[in-house]
Amino acid sequence: MRLTQFPGATVLFVICTLAPIGASAARLEQALEESDAGNRAAVDAQKQIEEVSDQADRLFTEYRRTLQEIESLRLYNDQLEEVIASQQVEREGLEEQIRDIDVVERRLGPLMARMIDVLGRFVELDIPFLPKERSKRMAELRELMKRSDVSLSEKYRRLMEAYQVENEYGRTIETYKGTLDAHGASRTVDFLRVGRVALLYQTADLAEAGRWDPESGSWVILGDEFRRPIQDGIRMANKRTAPDLIKIPVPNPEAAR
Numbered sequence: 001m002r003l004t005q006f007p008g009a010t011v012l013f014v015i016c017t018l019a020p021i022g023a024s025a026a027r028l029e030q031a032l033e034e035s036d037a038g039n040r041a042a043v044d045a046q047k048q049i050e051e052v053s054d055q056a057d058r059l060f061t062e063y064r065r066t067l068q069e070i071e072s073l074r075l076y077n078d079q080l081e082e083v084i085a086s087q088q089v090e091r092e093g094l095e096e097q098i099r100d101i102d103v104v105e106r107r108l109g110p111l112m113a114r115m116i117d118v119l120g121r122f123v124e125l126d127i128p129f130l131p132k133e134r135s136k137r138m139a140e141l142r143e144l145m146k147r148s149d150v151s152l153s154e155k156y157r158r159l160m161e162a163y164q165v166e167n168e169y170g171r172t173i174e175t176y177k178g179t180l181d182a183h184g185a186s187r188t189v190d191f192l193r194v195g196r197v198a199l200l201y202q203t204a205d206l207a208e209a210g211r212w213d214p215e216s217g218s219w220v221i222l223g224d225e226f227r228r229p230i231q232d233g234i235r236m237a238n239k240r241t242a243p244d245l246i247k248i249p250v251p252n253p254e255a256a257r
Helices: 006-123 133-144 152-171 222-238
Strands: 173-182 185-194 197-205 209-213 218-221
Touching: 006 133, 133 152, 173 218, 173 222, 185 209, 185 222, 197 222, 209 222
Parallel strands: none
Antiparallel strands: 173 185, 185 197, 197 209, 209 218
């Protein structure tokens, strides 16, 4: 490169020489900017792709969860249908039982009335132990049957209790104090009941002992040989002594025929 002596020419040469270098730098810078912009766009696009992918994954996961919930609901509905069907069968059975209960109630009332009459007749014909207590029980039963505020089941329960009490009398031994009206006098004595086999008594001074005679329907005075056994029986009934064999008079089965 040669410089002339003319300043204007030299300046012109320099300008002409540097002009292409500035243009290239500008294009390079523009290219770099465009490359950066492209990179940023690519990054933004990648972010968008990742966001779309994440959203797709979430939607797919939610879709699978929804399918599982639908399947669970379907199974639950199937179970409910079975339960409803079973309840329907049970309901029909209960309705039938209710209809049967109405029939039973209409029949049970007269039946219980007859049972009370039978029990009352039995008490009247039985040996006369605990007369006040047993008569009171029968009177309360008859009064109970008239009450509308007492359920049929409660009436039946009370009636069965009365039957059970009477049944237990035949398997137990019992003593109690009571009034004896016999032989022209009224006295307080100790009664001894041995099941329904024998009903005996003994005075407080132990001077007299007797038994109820079903054949004559009256009290019979016993001999002296029965005073001690009856006293022992009373002590056993009061649990004052251990159970043991005692000699007591009983009705003769042959004579009863």
